[in-house]
Amino acid sequence: MSSTSKSISPKEGSFWEVFKFKDLLYQLVSRDIKLKYRRSFLGYVWSVLNPLLIMTIMAIVFSFLFQRNLPLFALYLLAGRTVFEFVNGAVGKALYAITDNATLLKKTYVSKFMFPLSKITSTLVDFVFNLGALVIVMLVFSFVEGRCLFSFWNLGIVIPILQAYIFALGLGFFLAQLHVFFRDIGYIYNAFVTMWLYCSAIFYDIGMFYEKAEQQINAGGTPYAKYMAFIIENLNPLYIYIKQFRYFVWVPGIESVPYWSVVNVWDFVLGAIYAVLMFIVGTYFFKRSQDKFILYI
């Protein structure tokens, strides 16, 4: 007689059920990775080359555009873009995770959380591969500047990435369930991403807003730029993760300041709060509507 395992098992339909399917998570993630990089060495080369090319173009364009230049601007740019692409790519793929696996969900019982989770996790693995571009840029700057930009301090990127991962899970779950009922969420999300990109201080320095605010005050007006900066710095979790990420890869490259002096602990607290909050909201809505998926896919 086969044993019906009655160990402490998570409730059916809860997020924690994915641990029951952890081998499936591994299979799904490795499938995504394999299919992306299989049979082409260029597959990996492209994933490094692509961010490098975009970074070069942006660096050229924006260094002409802004007078006030940041030190190691290319590294600043790439650091921001890498984090942004990770969250954006992860959420963008998670969005379609349920609807793309419709046939499977109609035929077998699998924890539905699994599909957004696997997409976001495979984007995380991709992200780790993409760090190659960052290493190359840091290497180049090390030669140019004549000092080593690498240190153990760099390993701290794990902290912002973990927060960004949890945040992406929450947002991914939320949007994936919404997409089942409203198929135009994808378009709306894309428009939103464009706005998000401009609000994440990827190719500009947030300090610009404060300079502008000073001008506005001097001219006797309301310092709108300051409010804008406040919104970006406090209400945009993605910017908070980018900022943290820069603490660990870009800040140590600037010679003039010792890197721990600029680190603001509050950023880590706020970032973690946003991540946990988003995760709770996302899982709550996903769990609430998952039984209805089958009727709409």
Next chain:
Amino acid sequence: MDNIFSVPDLDENEYIIDVNNVTVRFNKSTENINDLKEYFVKLIKHELMFQEFLALQDVNLKIKKGEAWAIIGTNGSGKSTLLKVISKILKPYKGSVKVNGTVASLIELGAGIDPKLTARENIYLNGCILGYNKKFIDSKFDEIVEFSELEDFLDSPVQNFSSGMTSRLGFSVATVVQPDILIVDEVLSVGDVLFRKKCMNKMNEMLSVGTTLLFVSHNMQQVREMCNKAIWLNHGKVLRVGDAEGICNEYETKIAAIKEEERARRAEQERLLNEQAEMIKQKRKLSATDKK
């Protein structure tokens, strides 16, 4: 199965599948609203109605361990909905479903097969989708490969396989477990005649060890061979429950009657059409003679 912590309710524990007053409801009207734009348009026009459609109504089905049940009924009678409820894919609107054991379902074999992956990778992926863990698949890997007869194609992508080969792969992965409950669809179109025989043997072997069977079919001959109990669904309601033999006979006479009715209806229609044709011919003849 002596579970110390279970409530000593023997009557409950006896059933391996207990479908209790299950109603499954679909909404016919909102099923085609699937974007925000449409949603708001309909909201403004006050067209967001709820149109109820009951795919199953108060269905009761109590299955004991080791029994072999057939689910019969015409198309759209709710057979697959019932199976979906039993395999947890669909939550009932009312009522409850209790399943005490592992389920292996041989419907839509290889729903989780990714054509871009190789057969080897698909065995692992599909196995994990069915809820096996990696260690289990490792230990059964050779058995799966041997049964599927795909030894020579293990490392080529499944998209190059014929449909027969793909379903052989799906069947082999799905049947490598010894489940408590086996769900089988009539149309087991797995490969050639020989492989189908092999599948039948495998299924019978599973049944001989006391596996409970749920069999969906239109073919009464097969039902009589495989099952001892049957449930007959009609438009989401249970029409008959009981011995397979009796229900099969009844179903067959009913189907025959329906077919006979259909034939009569068609014959009548044909007769009317022929009459019409005759009349038109007459008319043409008349008009032709008039012109002369």
